[in-house]
Amino acid sequence: MKSKEVVLTGDRPTGPLHLGHYVGSLCNRIQLQNEYDQYVMIADVQAMTDNYDNPGKVRENVLEVMADYLAVGIDPAKTTIFIQSMIPEIAELTIFYLNLVTVSRLQRNPTVKTEIKQKGMEKSIPAGFFMYPVSQAADITIVKGTLIPVGEDQLPMIEQTNEIIRSFNRLYKTDIFQEVKALVPKVGRLSGLDGQAKMSKSLKNAIYLGESEDDLKKHVMSMFTDPGHIRVADPGKVEGNIVFEYLDTFGNDLTKIQELKDHYQRGGLGDVVLKKYLLEVLNEKLTPIRERRAELMTDKAELMNLLLKGTNKTREIAAQTLKEVKTALCLDY
Amino acid sequence: MKSKEVVLTGDRPTGPLHLGHYVGSLCNRIQLQNEYDQYVMIADVQAMTDNYDNPGKVRENVLEVMADYLAVGIDPAKTTIFIQSMIPEIAELTIFYLNLVTVSRLQRNPTVKTEIKQKGMEKSIPAGFFMYPVSQAADITIVKGTLIPVGEDQLPMIEQTNEIIRSFNRLYKTDIFQEVKALVPKVGRLSGLDGQAKMSKSLKNAIYLGESEDDLKKHVMSMFTDPGHIRVADPGKVEGNIVFEYLDTFGNDLTKIQELKDHYQRGGLGDVVLKKYLLEVLNEKLTPIRERRAELMTDKAELMNLLLKGTNKTREIAAQTLKEVKTALCLDY
Numbered sequence: 212m213k214s215k216e217v218v219l220t221g222d223r224p225t226g227p228l229h230l231g232h233y234v235g236s237l238c239n240r241i242q243l244q245n246e247y248d249q250y251v252m253i254a255d256v257q258a259m260t261d262n263y264d265n266p267g268k269v270r271e272n273v274l275e276v277m278a279d280y281l282a283v284g285i286d287p288a289k290t291t292i293f294i295q296s297m298i299p300e301i302a303e304l305t306i307f308y309l310n311l312v313t314v315s316r317l318q319r320n321p322t323v324k325t326e327i328k329q330k331g332m333e334k335s336i337p338a339g340f341f342m343y344p345v346s347q348a349a350d351i352t353i354v355k356g357t358l359i360p361v362g363e364d365q366l367p368m369i370e371q372t373n374e375i376i377r378s379f380n381r382l383y384k385t386d387i388f389q390e391v392k393a394l395v396p397k398v399g400r401l402s403g404l405d406g407q408a409k410m411s412k413s414l415k416n417a418i419y420l421g422e423s424e425d426d427l428k429k430h431v432m433s434m435f436t437d438p439g440h441i442r443v444a445d446p447g448k449v450e451g452n453i454v455f456e457y458l459d460t461f462g463n464d465l466t467k468i469q470e471l472k473d474h475y476q477r478g479g480l481g482d483v484v485l486k487k488y489l490l491e492v493l494n495e496k497l498t499p500i501r502e503r504r505a506e507l508m509t510d511k512a513e514l515m516n517l518l519l520k521g522t523n524k525t526r527e528i529a530a531q532t533l534k535e536v537k538t539a540l541c542l543d544y
Numbered sequence: 545m546k547s548k549e550v551v552l553t554g555d556r557p558t559g560p561l562h563l564g565h566y567v568g569s570l571c572n573r574i575q576l577q578n579e580y581d582q583y584v585m586i587a588d589v590q591a592m593t594d595n596y597d598n599p600g601k602v603r604e605n606v607l608e609v610m611a612d613y614l615a616v617g618i619d620p621a622k623t624t625i626f627i628q629s630m631i632p633e634i635a636e637l638t639i640f641y642l643n644l645v646t647v648s649r650l651q652r653n654p655t656v657k658t659e660i661k662q663k664g665m666e667k668s669i670p671a672g673f674f675m676y677p678v679s680q681a682a683d684i685t686i687v688k689g690t691l692i693p694v695g696e697d698q699l700p701m702i703e704q705t706n707e708i709i710r711s712f713n714r715l716y717k718t719d720i721f722q723e724v725k726a727l728v729p730k731v732g733r734l735s736g737l738d739g740q741a742k743m744s745k746s747l748k749n750a751i752y753l754g755e756s757e758d759d760l761k762k763h764v765m766s767m768f769t770d771p772g773h774i775r776v777a778d779p780g781k782v783e784g785n786i787v788f789e790y791l792d793t794f795g796n797d798l799t800k801i802q803e804l805k806d807h808y809q810r811g812g813l814g815d816v817v818l819k820k821y822l823l824e825v826l827n828e829k830l831t832p833i834r835e836r837r838a839e840l841m842t843d844k845a846e847l848m849n850l851l852l853k854g855t856n857k858t859r860e861i862a863a864q865t866l867k868e869v870k871t872a873l874c875l876d877y
Contacts, residue, residue: 255875256639263643264715270874296875302635306589309672310596317671338650338675339642345671382597541603542588542629544848
């Protein structure tokens, strides 16, 4: 029997998912769906907060993300996958929550501060982006989520959600919402191909789950290794060498990986040989995902059907939650 | 035949309506409903932005306001009266509009700036209050309002709405919204009983449409006249004398009012005599309203029925508008 905890997580559909997502969240979800009542939201409304000038991009990636989910093994029979914009109750709840948060509190949110800097929006922050932590509190609580898988950098969002929940329960003398717990996964982030930062679509340093064998080969062959390892005979560094980071993450043959590390450090092991082995390891992992994904994308109507089924289920829960909220707010006409 | 303009107006249900509303907006609406397709919104969600800690007050005043509307002659057969919180499409549209307005633009809104000062919220502005101009743009456009009755002080709100409409139409290459026009009524504001400011519930200087004859008498007898007019024999001032302001506004017998003004200025006319005449004038105006209002309040279920009928009609229009919006945003799954 599943635990009573409700997991809410999701992705902004701004591009297909990559190995960074696989390591950072997808693998975790495949486990969580067996233990918990799990909701996965395709956050098209949130994606619009910084893609409002390109809604077509958001739309076309909804099914891409859905295909990624199913290809890696998120099972719609175990996980409720839904489209955010089709749950109007989230917008309604957001509007009520906005009364419980001050502008200066939002200005202090460290996650938002960092993202504003990253996106160069200091001078003109769209109000929608500015208040997205409030909208996230609504995403979580509309399904009465209690366990939220997040990275360390997202912990302030959980704190904001709990502040809203406490204010709501106190002001409206109710207990319809329980404070939520962050679930920070053990497996952390995956470096990008360039070794400069975590893998990210916007940094163009990503390996996509659905990319072709050719693209994968190009990507692996371009990977950052040890800039001091110039001739094959030179000793090379393992630390900071992205190829070894990936082998540690995706490889199963630990003995072989240790041998390669030793050989590389002694000198005499070329990058090309090393990368060819990583390519083998990644292909073993990605070929079934790539094939399942391609198969899924041949029937987009069916993919959308599955998504609408999860959305309808979520809508029922959301309507029930909003009913309770409106009763607490004396807006139950 | 009515014009094609769509009027959207409304009130925050934070108390029953008073003579200031009657002069400033209600009379205007009684005219407008014959010329235009008029929507009147009972803005319970907006009322929550600065009454979030007292939702009961908002709720209990919804029917009070509805009774005021019908008592003064707003006709539900000509005017669509609806409850804001029952139109979720407004919340959805607000969320999309928030992406089109920057935080700094909201900070510059003169109407919001003034209200923040008046309410002493400088240090802790609730985000919901801060962004209510965006929510107003959604209120207006969800019914495709084109003509908005506002006071001079509300003109910046209309400008904000038009900025959003222009951004929306430009970004999403659509023309579903037309820019709106402000309709600044000729009859302006009514001073409060104390003569210090405009009539306002929060300043406790108001005469309510439904108040008893006794309360009306007390209010009129306490009215601010000319502080220099101490003895009956003294000459008194007409300018700034609230009793004369009210006689000018509500009296029909212009000859008699002119005679009273002359007499008062010469001296020999006591405040009590003057106020008794105003009481007569106001009773003539308010007695039928008071009686109709009391009658309406005996059947709250019927009042609510009328309100739900208007709300359902609005909901249909709102759903159609949101459908067009979602098509423009590529969110039409």
